[in-house]
Amino acid sequence: MSTRTKEKTILVVDDAIDTLEVIKRNLTDGGYRVFTAAHAAGAIELLDRARIDLVITDMKMPGVSGSDLIRHVRENHRDAEIIAITGYPSIQGAVSAVKTGAFEYLPKPFTDTELMDAVGKALDNLSLRQSIRSQLAARDGSPLGLIGESESMRQVFRAVEKAATAPATVLVSGESGTGKELVARAVHYTGARASAPFVPVNCGGIPESLLESELFGYVKGAFTGAFETRAGFFQTADAGTIFLDEISEMGLTMQVKLLRVLQDREVYMIASRRPQKVDVRIVASTNKHLPDVVKKGLFREDLFYRLNVISITLPPLxxxxxxxxxxxxxxxxxxxxxxxxxxxxxxxxxxxxxxxxxxxxxxxxxxxxxxxxxxxxxxxxxxxxxxxxxxxxxxxxxxxxxxxxxxxxxxxxxxxxxxxxxxxxxxxxxxxxxxxxxxxxxx
Ligand SMILES: Nc1ncnc2c1ncn2[C@@H]1O[C@H](COP(=O)(O)OP(=O)(O)OP(=O)(O)O)[C@@H](O)[C@H]1O
Ligand SMILES: [Mg+2]
Missing domain, CATH: 1.10.8.60 (Helicase, Ruva Protein; domain 3)
Known part of the structure; x- marks a missing residue:
């Protein structure tokens, strides 16, 4: 651990000089090399000069904001991880930080241990991402066999990279055969969950009556023929990613149940009263324009927004x-x-x-x-x-x-x-x- 931390360089950005000093001292004591900047402009300059592994940035700063800085880092310094901090904790702030590409969100005040934990996790994630990327590059020069150099595909690759570093739900849209599943796999296998399962579920191919037991599992005796307790796809995908393909084909009753899973991060096996915590990242896909399906009353609007936190649209060939x-x-x-x-x-x-x-x-x-x-x-x-x-x-x-x-x-x-x-x-x-x-x- 100590040899690993010594090589890592962290840039801390905060307009509050006291906070900057405290964080710097803690990280230096922890064995990291630390740079500081009191504003985003200084940070951007430093990022160009030194190799930075992790940027810890305040969200609210005068001038260029933390979100703008995060965006800049994501677009120009792909090999740096990001932690966002703020003195004004709000769900919206957290969502926007993670959506723009921060790996972790740390509300002030935080303890030294919380800081060091978050830094450790972010750096582990970075190493994993780097090693997967170099393996893939060695294999065939493109992330998971996604071929394309057009501007529209470059945009997709950038979105895949952002999605891979954030834990948020992803909605992949595009006509049939455009590569939605390939993109979903790329998000999983280049992200922090790569070593856990990627579980694809074709929502259009499983009859509505079976989908619930397939997704959430059931306990012994739940229905005639349920001789054993059986896990569902959500349990199988624990710590990994579930890919809900053709999500627009899911019936309204199941949509309510899925919404509950997204809100509470827990599932109920059929006939069980005890919820089970699940840590599953959801990537959904559709070849329909989902807002139109919402307008027709066939897809819940609240579920659409929950799924569409990060949106990746594949252009037709x-x-x-x-x-x-x-x-x-x-x-x-x-x-x-x-x-x-x-x-x-x-x-x-x-x-x-x-x-x-x-x-x-x-x-x-x-x-x-x-x-x-x-x-x-x-x-x-x-x-x-x-x-x-x-x-x-x-x-x-x-x-x-x-x-x-x-x-x-x-x-x-x-x-x-x-x-x-x-x-x-x-x-x-x-x-x-x-x-x-x-x-x-x-x-
Ligand atoms: N950019 C790409 N580079 C290389 N191969 C690709 C690319 N995009 C798609 N493919 C290949 O095309 C085929 C279709 O891709 P995929 O199954 O991901 O599409 P899809 O959008 O999920 O299709 P559908 O809507 O029919 O389910 C796969 O064999 C995939 O490997
Ligand atoms: Mg598909």
Whole structure:
């Protein structure tokens, strides 16, 4: 412990000079290297000059506030942990500190032990985060296989990082196949709970009548067939994260029960009168616009606000620009390696179609397509006529007249061949060309 604390550097920011001195003395006695700043501007300057592991900041300061400082640290110094302190404790203050990215919130007055405990926990969390990040970087250069360099995806990565460092509930929204579950996993596995379970629950796939027992468990004899006491997903996820997928599909009765869990942090197993404390982080996801579902009266507004403390919205694939190309490259390499085949390439015309297609099924659709192309490919070059015809049609439809005569010819030949079950003699008769020409045209 002492060797570890000695290397750690802490920056304390508070406009009250006495508080600054007291905290500094305590931390120095505890073996930490300590810097102090009486305002956020001084802190920002110090952060640029020295490697800081932990920032302890007052929330209420004249000029740049503690929340602004927290935001700055989160955005510019990813490897620093944050503890917020304030003399005006309020729930709102705590929520806003944690939402902006503070790991811990310490209301004044606090004892020396409380301070040292919070510092120890924050630094442990930092080490864990750093080690996971370096493992992931060593594996494939992106956090948990999330590929993307577009600005909209960078925003998602920043949000994932913030969410990973805060214990607050997260709502992940986005169209089907945009990567909501992957994001939920990234939040879990890059956060402080990484070594505890991540438990996904498909709320849309479990009948309403079973969902309660699946989530909260039941005691022996609770209903006919309950021969044993059985834990639910919440107990399984203790100390970890529960991922409530397709949350909009949860019925109103279950929503009330979930709201109670969020408020009280305890669950009741079916037929048990004794509540059980659970320490579970909730990440929920939806492919619907949840406020609309609230307006229709199908989702409780209070539950929506409880879930939506940190909100991460995944953009549809068609709005990610060149990320489409990056993803194609990524999946081609992955599936070619798996199939032990050389990597396929795409002609300019095929690329054009892939870039302009609407991708209603988003990344999942692209992943499936590349997998299929890799398996089916007879040579390394994929041309536009190798792509599904609906895709060619809608991509061209979207961008107007962009197809060359060769494209159209290639399409027509394929359709004719398909109509005669691949019989080249019959096809060449219909097309009015000899078999050799047909062979040349179809490669
Ligand atoms: N940015 C990304 N980089 C690499 N792979 C991705 C990315 N986003 C999604 N995927 C892959 O796409 C597939 C779909 O992702 P995921 O299951 O997370 O989507 P979803 O939004 O939960 O979909 P649904 O709404 O249908 O449940 C998965 O195989 C996932 O690995
Ligand atoms: Mg999903």
């Amino acid at each position: 068609r709005e990610r620009g060149d990320d489409i190309l990056l993803l194609i490259h990524y999946f081609v390499n992955r599936f070619s390696r798996e199939a032990n085949k050389p990597a396929i390439r795409f002609s300019t015309a095929a690329m054009h179609i892939l870039k302009n297609y609407f991708w209603p099924g988003n990344v999942r659709e692209l992943e499936n397509l590349v997998q299929c192309l890799v398996i089916m490919a007879e040579n390394e070059l994929i041309d536009s006529c190798d792509l599904p015809s609906l895709m060619r049609f809608s991509a061209n439809h979207r961008t107007g007249f962009t197809r060359t005569l060769a494209d159209v010819e290639c399409d027509y030949i394929r359709n004719v061949l398909a109509s005669v079950n691949g019989n080249k003699t019959k096809a060449s008769k219909i097309l009015g060309i000899d078999r050799k020409t047909l062979r040349d045209k179809t490669g």
